Amino acid sequence: MSGSKEKLIANNKKVFHDYFIEQTYEAGIELAGTEVKSLRQGNCSIKEAFIGVDNGEIFIHHMHINPYEKGNIFNRDPLRKRKLLLHKNEILKLAQQRExxxxxxxxxxxxxxxxxxxxxxxxxxxxxxxxxxxxxxxxDARREAEREFKVRNLKV
Known part of the structure; x- marks a missing residue:
């Protein structure tokens, strides 16, 4: 897709340190209105989040979205479990692989x-x-090699 614009909100770098990534999927998130507004402001954390499969549906747990400051009574629980939107065959495939x-x-x-x-x-x-x-x-070895290369090129 040439015209698709992506705006990063939250990144979980620790995942790449703790796990070997086999396959990635893109899923939509079922959100309330004030949660979307809070996300647009960049108020989200997925450091402690995990994914669970229940009765053929897939959910994200402990994804923290700060309450929208102008949301008053419409704000939801920041740590509530949210449904992810994937095709049924993708959910079944993930559930089988998870076993x-x-x-x-x-x-x-x-x-x-x-x-x-x-x-x-x-x-x-x-x-x-x-x-x-x-x-x-x-x-560390790659970083050291890049540093040596940089020093050598500056002296020439």
């Missing part, structure tokens, strides 16, 4: 796409401690 040992479904980012609130969810497998250490070592 496999070590797999979980996690939110990676929340954004607006063409004026609609979306959440990117990922099918992920947990990393072991040695995997995390290996990733950190690779990142």
């Amino acid at each position: 496999v040992a070590g797999y979980t479904i996690v939110p990676t980012k929340v954004y607006f796409k063409n004026g609609r609130a979306k959440v990117e969810i990922a099918l992920a497998r947990g990393k072991k401690l040695y995997d995390k250490r290996d990733d950190i070592a690779k990142k």
Whole structure:
């Protein structure tokens, strides 16, 4: 899609440190009016959020959307569970994959796409401690190599 504009609201960088991302999906979020207004202001956190599948429906739990300050009585609970909008076959596929040992479904980012609130969810497998250490070592080596390259180019 060449004309699709995305505005990032919340990002969960910790997911990439704690999990191997196997597959990602884009899902809509069922929101109340004041929640959409609060999202447009960028008041959202998905650091502690997780995805659950109940009776063929998929929900996001503990996604924190701050109450809209001008919303008064129409504000909802900031941590309520919200329904995600996916095709039935995608939900069934995710539910089956989740039953496999070590797999979980996690939110990676929340954004607006063409004026609609979306959440990117990922099918992920947990990393072991040695995997995390290996990733950190690779990142440090790459950073050091870039630094050396930069220093060499400045001297010339």
